[in-house]
Amino acid sequence: MTAMARRRGFLVFGLVLALAIGTAAAWLAYRASQPMQLTLRLHPFVGSQPLQLNAARYANPGGPGSFTVRDFQFFLSNVRLVADAGEFREPESYHLVRFDGDVGDVAVCEIVIDNVPRAAYQRIEFGIGVDAAANGSIAPEGDLDPNGRMAWTWEVGYKFVLLEGGLVVGNDEYPLVYHVGFDENYKPVWLELDLDSRPAGRAATTLDLRVDLLQMFSGSKAVDMAALPTVKFDRGDAKRLADNYAHMVSRCGADCRS
Numbered sequence: 001m002t003a004m005a006r007r008r009g010f011l012v013f014g015l016v017l018a019l020a021i022g023t024a025a026a027w028l029a030y031r032a033s034q035p036m037q038l039t040l041r042l043h044p045f046v047g048s049q050p051l052q053l054n055a056a057r058y059a060n061p062g063g064p065g066s067f068t069v070r071d072f073q074f075f076l077s078n079v080r081l082v083a084d085a086g087e088f089r090e091p092e093s094y095h096l097v098r099f100d101g102d103v104g105d106v107a108v109c110e111i112v113i114d115n116v117p118r119a120a121y122q123r124i125e126f127g128i129g130v131d132a133a134a135n136g137s138i139a140p141e142g143d144l145d146p147n148g149r150m151a152w153t154w155e156v157g158y159k160f161v162l163l164e165g166g167l168v169v170g171n172d173e174y175p176l177v178y179h180v181g182f183d184e185n186y187k188p189v190w191l192e193l194d195l196d197s198r199p200a201g202r203a204a205t206t207l208d209l210r211v212d213l214l215q216m217f218s219g220s221k222a223v224d225m226a227a228l229p230t231v232k233f234d235r236g237d238a239k240r241l242a243d244n245y246a247h248m249v250s251r252c253g254a255d256c257r258s
Contacts, residue, residue: 036118037204038081040111042249043256044072044099047214050107050256051099056168061217062224065169067176071100072213073150074161074245075143076111077127077134081199083119090116093126094134094142096150097211120198124207128245129160129186136183152181160185161245163213167225177230178216178241185242189249197251208252219244 044051046058046069056066074097079090095111129135130144135157138146145151150159159181166173191209199205217223221240231237 035115036199038113038116038199039204039206040076040079040113041206041208042076042097042109042111042211043107043208043252044109045210045212045214045256047212047218048255051213053100054165056166056173058214060167060225061214062222063226065167065226067165067167067225069099069163069165069213071162071164073098073100073159073163074128075130075150075158076249077130077142078125079111079113080125081116081119081121082123082125083121085119088117088119088121092142094130094144096143116199121193122198123190123192125188125190127186127188128249129181129242130158131186132183135181135186157181157183161216161241163216167229169226174226174229176225177232179232180238180241180245182235182238184235185238187242187246189246191249191251208256210250210252210256212248212250213245215248216241216245219247 049058051069051072054068054070056068058067058069059065060067075094076097077094079093079095081088090113097109097111099109134141134144138156140146144158146156150162151157152159159179161178161180163176163178165176167176193199193207197207199207217225221244223240223244228237231241
């Protein structure tokens with residue numbers, strides 16, 4: 001092969017390589033500009049134990065007996081992701097998290113958030129409950145349904161957290177009914193995202209969250225279910241539970257991540 005032919009070969013190779021690099025860079029730039037899908041997977045627990053419906057296996061944290069859970073629901077709202085470069089706020093961000101017999105497998109509840117801009121998000125924020133503006137409106141947004149079970153029948157607004165079950169003491173069982181939902185019971189939550197969990201680089205990513213409903217009764221203000229089996233309309237009792245459930249959602253550890 002002559003020197004001229006070798007030079008032409010190198011030139012062609014260089015052009016092909018440059019074209020390939022340019023194409024790859026363009027594809028990466030295009031991919032980086034496309035939104036992603038974020039799935040929040042919420043795993044229900046009662047203290048250290050996974051939630052099992054209709055099983056009297058959880059000790060009353062403030063008194064005698066064991067309690068069962070038949071139905072546990074709450075609103076998770078106003079999802080916000082925060083990065084150095086900016087933030088993302090989900091529109092119509094009202095999600096009903098349900099753990100009950102009507103939704104089948106109680107092991108996990110998933111919330112899917114579409115069209116999330118790609119970024120190295122450092123923190124996720126959301127609320128437990130419904131903000132005052134939405135709570136005082138009859139306009140349906142997200143999972144908010146003014147005619148649904150989580151709406152109050154006696155005034156405009158929603159039950160932020162609903163837990164129903166029973167307390168077994170000896171041979172007797174007593175109903176437990178906890179419906180909490182005054183404006184002041186809305187609780188903001190902030191969770192840091194570590195480097196391995198920042199939803200940035202993939203077309204779809206998952207964030208596992210732990211929901212410990214026992215925190216409602218064993219947080220900073222322990223509750224004896226035998227002495228307080230029902231909460232609906234009393235603002236003081238509702239505040240007591242709300243101050244506790246403000247801490248019931250956390251990042252998953254090895255016990256619930258799957």
